Structures are given as structure tokens and as C-alpha cells.
Amino acid sequence: MSSTENNNNNNNNNTQQPGLLGAHVQYVKGVAEETIGNVTGSKEWKASGAHDKGSSVDVMKALGEQRDSNKDGYGALEEQAGHLMGCDGMKKEGAESKPQ
Template identity: 55%
Template sequence: MSSQNNSQQPSLIGGHAEYIKGVTESAIGSVTGSQAWTSSGEQDKAHAVDTMKTAGANRDSSQGFGKVEQKLGQATGCEGMVKEGAASKKSA
């Protein structure tokens, strides 16, 4: 069972992708008036935030993208990416 856990560790990139998916679903729900789409989007966003928090806590800052990650975080409004980018930049 531990090998399964190792292969499915939370990923920052996967978390961001899931968050974008949730934002998209929520937008579709808002435009169409579909509560199912809105609810699904909000659930995906909440799960993505948890995934990113876990991945960030377990992350080796030397594996980050430094300034690029920091700037992308600033552009998208993701405080976690800004923090992780700054930490990666310092360890590089």
C-alpha cells in the first residue's frame, strides 16, 4: 500500500490544474444557471487547495522554478506559488 501512496503524492501542478478546472466548471454553472456545475466546480476548487497545501508542505524547495514560479503566482493571484517561488529562488 505504501508504494501506491508514493505514486499518488499530491502535486502542485496537478492541484493548479484541478483548481483551473473548478473555476471553469463554476463559470459554466454561473452562465447556465446549473447548480450541479457550480457545486462541482466549488468542490474541485476546495480539493485543489487542499492538494496544493499538502504538496507545498512536502515540497523540496530546490525543485521549484524560482522567479518564474513567483511571477506566475503574482499574475494568477496564487499566494502559494508566490511563496514557493520565493523559497525556490532563495535555495537556488
């Protein structure tokens, strides 16, 4: 692999991680909005929350498919975070990236 190809791969990994983190943040935001909508009875808040959750799940799935869990995973830490957040993708990718 040339150094240019290697740099391009490193750049792709660096830009992917903030996207994955941003998608998780957007999901949590959606959950909060939906909760506010449920408590207040606001259809707008519920709809906004559902939209944020749905679009963030799409982004997380797409990025997860591109991710090499052997190189890009966080292992047991990611798996635990997945359990805490109820995120099956994090649980799966964390389990796959644990050192053998």
C-alpha cells in the same frame, strides 16, 4: 546517504511534481466549471467547480508543506505564474526558491 535512499528521494520528488501540476490543473478546471455554473445558473456546475477547487487546494497545501523550495522551486518564474494565476502558494514558494 546511500544510493538507494538518494534514488528514493529522487522518485519522491518526481512523483510530487506531477501531483502539484495536476492539482493546479484541477483548480483551473474548478474555476471554469464554477464560471459556467454562474453564467448558466446551473447549481450542479457551481457545486462541481467548488468541489474541484476545494480538493485541489487541499492537495496543493499538502504537497507544498512537503516541498523543499531550495531544491524543488522554480524561482521567479513560479512567483510570476503565481501572480498571474492569483495563487498565493505559488507566489510564496517562488519567492522562497529564488537564488539569493
